[in-house]
Amino acid sequence: LAKTTQPISMDSYEGQEVNITCSHNNIATNDYITWYQQFPSQGPRFIIQGYKTKVTNEVASLFIPADRKSSTLSLPRVSLSDTAVYYCLVGDLYNNNDMRFGAGTRLTVKP
Amino acid sequence: DTGVSQDPRHKITKRGQNVTFRCDPISEHNRLYWYRQTLGQGPEFLTYFQNEAQLEKSRLLSDRFSAERPKGSFSTLEIQRTEQGDSAMYLCASSSQTGPTSQYNEQFFGPGTRLTVL
Numbered sequence: 672l673a674k675t676t677q678p679i680s681m682d683s684y685e686g687q688e689v690n691i692t693c694s695h696n697n698i699a700t701n702d703y704i705t706w707y708q709q710f711p712s713q714g715p716r717f718i719i720q721g722y723k724t725k726v727t728n729e730v731a732s733l734f735i736p737a738d739r740k741s742s743t744l745s746l747p748r749v750s751l752s753d754t755a756v757y758y759c760l761v762g763d764l765y766n767n768n769d770m771r772f773g774a775g776t777r778l779t780v781k782p
Numbered sequence: 783d784t785g786v787s788q789d790p791r792h793k794i795t796k797r798g799q800n801v802t803f804r805c806d807p808i809s810e811h812n813r814l815y816w817y818r819q820t821l822g823q824g825p826e827f828l829t830y831f832q833n834e835a836q837l838e839k840s841r842l843l844s845d846r847f848s849a850e851r852p853k854g855s856f857s858t859l860e861i862q863r864t865e866q867g868d869s870a871m872y873l874c875a876s877s878s879q880t881g882p883t884s885q886y887n888e889q890f891f892g893p894g895t896r897l898t899v900l
Contacts, residue, residue: 714873715825715889717888771827772825774822774824
């Protein structure tokens with residue numbers, strides 16, 4: 672399983688765009704990149720997933736360069752309710768039964 | 783509510799006692815996972831079921847831990863002879879994997895059971 676590295680914490684202000692980058696230098700050919708969000712006292716929640724280039728859904732965008740050794744989660748116009756821990760995971764979808772969560776990035780959105 | 787549910791939400795026990803947690807996954811999901819999370823850390827994988835079969839177990843799952851999913855629906859996680867180091871949040875998740883053409887293994891997590899061992 673590919674090891675991931677993320678910043679421990681980030682601060683932002685309401686209305687700003689937040690970009691959280693994850694490094695995964697030893698990503699394998701069959702690996703996908705998945706991001707989860709976790710609020711205090713709750714289980715993680717799936718945000719977005721991708722393999723290459725760019726993926727966008729109603730809450731976030733995921734940018735993956737051609738070499739796939741990193742990825743960037745982009746949250747447009749954050750609000751206070753986006754304060755949470757964000758986890759980047761890399762693994763083989765079809766055999767991704769052992770999801771390795773790191774310590775994640777603690778995002779704090781300030782008014 | 784058709785999400786993943788866990789019971790109890792909180793459990794306080796004394797060292798040496800046995801505890802059992804229950805997880806009810808989303809009904810159509812055939813995969814079920816257990817994780818443990820301690821303060822400030824991400825969830826750590828413990829074990830995984832596909833239907834009633836336990837297919838993977840982490841080395842974190844010592845012989846004091848046992849998990850079952852008898853009918854491929856709900857699951858239980860039992861910890862025998864609890865130790866203070868077992869204090870953590872125990873998370874259950876479920877997913878639906880329909881086969882090689884499925885693009886996502888999105889796991890839906892329950893609210894967790896917070897265990898405190900005194």
